[in-house]
Amino acid sequence: MPSKHYLPSKLGTYLKRLELEYARAGNSFLREIIAAAYVTVIEETSYDNWNGGTYGHDVKLFLPSEIIGKIGLDEQRQFCEQLREDLNKCASSVDNESFRLVNLELAEESDPEFQRAISLSRQPRTDPDTLSIWTTGHLRLFLSHRDTHKVAARQLADALSSYGISAFVAHDTIEPMTTWQREIEKGLETMEMMLAFVTDDFHESSWTNQEVGYALGKHVPIISVKFERKEPFGFIGTKQALKGDLDHPERSAPAIYKILVEKLGQKARLQQTLVSAFASSPNWDEARARFDRMKEAVSSLNNEEIEQIQNAYSSNEQIESRDLPQQ
DSSP: OOOSSSHHHHHHHHHHHHHHHHHHHTOHHHHHHHHHOEEEEEEEEEEEOGGGOEEEEEEEEEEOHHHHTTSOHHHHHHHHHHHHHHHHHHTTTOTTEEEEEEEEEEOOTTOHHHHHOEESSSOOOOOGGGOTTSOTTSEEEEEEOOGGGHHHHHHHHHHHHTTTEEEEOTTTSSOTTSOHHHHHHHHHHHOSEEEEEEOTTGGGOHHHHHHHHHHHHHTOOEEEEEOSSSOOOGGGGGSOOEEOOTTSGGGGHHHHHHHHHHHHOOHHHHHHHHHHHHHTOOSHHHHHHHHHHHHHHOSOOOHHHHHHHHHHHHHOHHHHTSOOOOO
C-alpha cells in the first residue's frame, strides 16, 4: 500500500546522502553501517498537533552479525541518535514530518520485518505479501513433504488455516504456468517456520533434505511430525517428533499450533495471525471457533487490528450475519 506520507519515500535518498557525507568526513564505520543495512520504516509512531499536526516515523536498520557485532551495547544508542539527527538534517525542508528514532537490529532471516526490508546496495528482498503462495496476514509455514503424500499434507494445511497459518504445500499451492522450482525457492526465502511432514520415505528425497537444510541454514524453527513408523534423522532427528495420524492429518493441527507458539515466541505476530484468521472465516462455525480462539489468546488490540475486525463484521457475511459477541 502506498505511503500517505512523504518522508518514508525519501528515506533511501537520505541514507545514500549520509553515506556520501560519512565518506567525505572520514567516518568509515557509519558509512559501513549504511552500506550493509537492510532498511524498513514504521510510519506514524508518534503524533503532535503542533503546527497543524506533525508525524514521527521510526527507522530500523538490520545489520549482519559481522557489523552489529562491532557495536557495544552501551554505545549502540549513540550511533542510533547520530543517525536520527543526521537523517532529520537531510529532511529539514519537509514540513510536519520527522524521524522519531533509529534502531539498529541484528538481521534474522526468519524475522518478518527483516524479510520486508530493502537494501540500498542490492536488489530488494522478496516481499511475502506480494506472493500468491501465502495468505496475507497469516503466519507463513513451509510444509516439507513427499509428493506422494500431498493430499494428506493439504488436509493438514487446510486445518492449520483456521489458526491463521498459511501453509505452503509444493505442487499444490503453486499456480499453473509458474516455474515450480522458483516458487519453492520463494517459499523457502519467505517462510517463518517449517513443518517436516515425516513419512517413511521422507529422507529418500533430495528435495525434502534440501528444504530442511535450507531451513537449518537460515535458523528457521522446524517442527517435525511423524506420520508413519520411521523416526526423522539427521539434524531434525535430535528432537522428539510429534506423532500424527496419516489417515487424519488434520487432527495434528492443535498440537502443531501449540508447539509453534512456543518455538516462534513472537506474541504480537501470533496475535496478528489470529485476527486475520477470524476476519477471513469461511463459514459460521469457523467464525465462532476462530473468535473464541482469538478471545482466549488476545488481551488487547492495536488500532489496525480493531479496524480489521470492524471491517470483517461489515464485509464478511459469515460474520456480519451472526450475532457474535464483541471483543
